[in-house]
Amino acid sequence: KRHLISAADLTRDDALLVLDTAEEMARVADRPIKKLPTLRGRTVVNLFFEDSTRTRISFEAAAKRLSADVINFSAKGSSVSKGESLKDTALTLEAMGADAVVVRHYSSGAPHRLATSGWINASVVNAGDGTHEHPTQALLDAFTMRRHLSGPGRDLSGRRITVVGDVLHSRVARSNVLLLTTLGAQVTLVAPPTLLPIGVEHWPCEVSYDLDAVLAKSDAVMMLRVQRERMNAAFFPTEREYARRYGLDGIRMAALPEHAIVMHPGPMNRGMEITAEVADSPRCTAVEQVANGVSTRMAVLYLMLGGSEPALSAGTDTRT
Numbered sequence: 001k002r003h004l005i006s007a008a009d010l011t012r013d014d015a016l017l018v019l020d021t022a023e024e025m026a027r028v029a030d031r032p033i034k035k036l037p038t039l040r041g042r043t044v045v046n047l048f049f050e051d052s053t054r055t056r057i058s059f060e061a062a063a064k065r066l067s068a069d070v071i072n073f074s075a076k077g078s079s080v081s082k083g084e085s086l087k088d089t090a091l092t093l094e095a096m097g098a099d100a101v102v103v104r105h106y107s108s109g110a111p112h113r114l115a116t117s118g119w120i121n122a123s124v125v126n127a128g129d130g131t132h133e134h135p136t137q138a139l140l141d142a143f144t145m146r147r148h149l150s151g152p153g154r155d156l157s158g159r160r161i162t163v164v165g166d167v168l169h170s171r172v173a174r175s176n177v178l179l180l181t182t183l184g185a186q187v188t189l190v191a192p193p194t195l196l197p198i199g200v201e202h203w204p205c206e207v208s209y210d211l212d213a214v215l216a217k218s219d220a221v222m223m224l225r226v227q228r229e230r231m232n233a234a235f236f237p238t239e240r241e242y243a244r245r246y247g248l249d250g251i252r253m254a255a256l257p258e259h260a261i262v263m264h265p266g267p268m269n270r271g272m273e274i275t276a277e278v279a280d281s282p283r284c285t286a287v288e289q290v291a292n293g294v295s296t297r298m299a300v301l302y303l304m305l306g307g308s309e310p311a312l313s314a315g316t317d318t319r320t
């Protein structure tokens, strides 16, 4: 595919191809030389209008491991702060010869606009837009679940995934619901009614307000960050009340089946949606998710930019 804007862009076969390719890419990380020559001569631009730690760094690491040239653009410190438009920024990137633009933007729809505008020829990857979507996060989450939960063929069919918290502001939740459903998993959203989006009843998942009622039936529980920066201060839930009803602590974690994992996309509000005890427990995959993000994003860039060589061809050392 030329662009990756939404998890809904991916058919089951597309998603499985990305996840299987990511497995191959993960093997590169175990080698003494963690690099492949497949995107040599290609340019990947990381275009970030909103803060990021994990996504920005892992896309940079992914592109570099594929030997692409990487340009990092942050709106802070750029001419965006002087009022430069998305269009003029895009035209500048086009002049630099970008082959792929990885875009994070505070406005839902900005990556779609970039992909369909005709301003650039590059492939566009959505690295999180407003409250809309974060498809590569969903892919790395599915990759992590497959490693821990799936049976023969790494199949997630029938697995029960519970997504908890601030669904209203969560692009991670939306992309996960779409992708996990495509992969045959059953998703349950658990949130206070005030933190559920209008129209959630039409999403392909269950909705519950009772975390304790669903824990024992969950193969994975994904805790979402409470996104205070997107809330009117008048609607902030109090930390203690939120944690009491929707936070994951050691007692609740003990109610999960033995094989179940605890996930968090990061950054975490320790003490709010997740206690330090849970975040630091061996059942929590938050740090592993970050590592898996590099392999998954390598797979996405490799498949989108159509590396001309097999991903793991012989002679992959790029020291020459």
Ligand code: CP
Binding pocket: 051, 052, 053, 054, 055, 056, 128, 137, 265, 266, 267
């Ligand atoms: N999970 C995630 O998107 O984290 P960052 O905001 O740090 O990129």
